[in-house]
Amino acid sequence: MYKRTLTAIIFAVVMAWPWGAYALSFYINADYPGVLLLMDRFEHGDQEKFKKHVTENDIDTIAFNSSGGSLMPGVEIGRMIRDMELNTVVPKGGYCYSACAYTFMGGVERSIEEGSPFAMHRPYFNDSFDSAAAGDYVDGYNSGIVAGVMITYYLIEMGLAPEVASLHLMSIELSHFSTEQQEQLNITTTTAEQVVPIVHIL
Helix, strand or coil: CHHHHHHHHHHCCCCCCCCCCCEEEECCCCCCCEEEEEEEEECCHHHHHHHHHHHHCCCCEEEEEEEEHHHHHHHHHHHHHHCCCEEECCHHHHHHHHHHHHHCCCCCCCEEEECCCCCECCCCCCCCCCCHHCCCCCHHHHHHHHHHHHHHHHHHCCCCHHHHHHHCCCCCCCEEECHHHHHHCCCCCCCCCCCHHHHHCC
16 A cells, blocks of 8 residues: 555656657567567556567566656556566666666566666656646655655665665766676676677567
């Protein structure tokens, strides 16, 4: 009940990461069965598309090449990945920023190819945010606190060290995590030696 309440508040009030021009794109390659590549930006409505692609193609691994997008679809797809017991990878040639990082955290086994960028930042209101429609400064401040709590709860739920939250929630600038940090903070759980390069999937 607590988790659902937090999710409802964030979905209704906090707009995290600017809305992109494109929703997620999904790619599979018959030569690499079980791998679903997510590209472009997370937007509302992508959750059902994601579920459809996974169930119809017998997917066990989600690969990423995304700059992020909207917070809640990223978190919700991350939870779907965990519920479906899927693995996540950022393969050679890929990157995972912003909301994508939260989705990546849903993987049971998580790996990032060395040299593939992985970075996070705190949620923020985009340029089209209408403060008059959303309420006064206090409402925005309170929403930000709830967002921080929800994100921290999610990261811990996914098995990550709490420090992951403190290392990125204080700035809207991207915080990059080195290979050493990825291992120390449990962002990754395995090496990426067997990850299929993106160029082979496309």
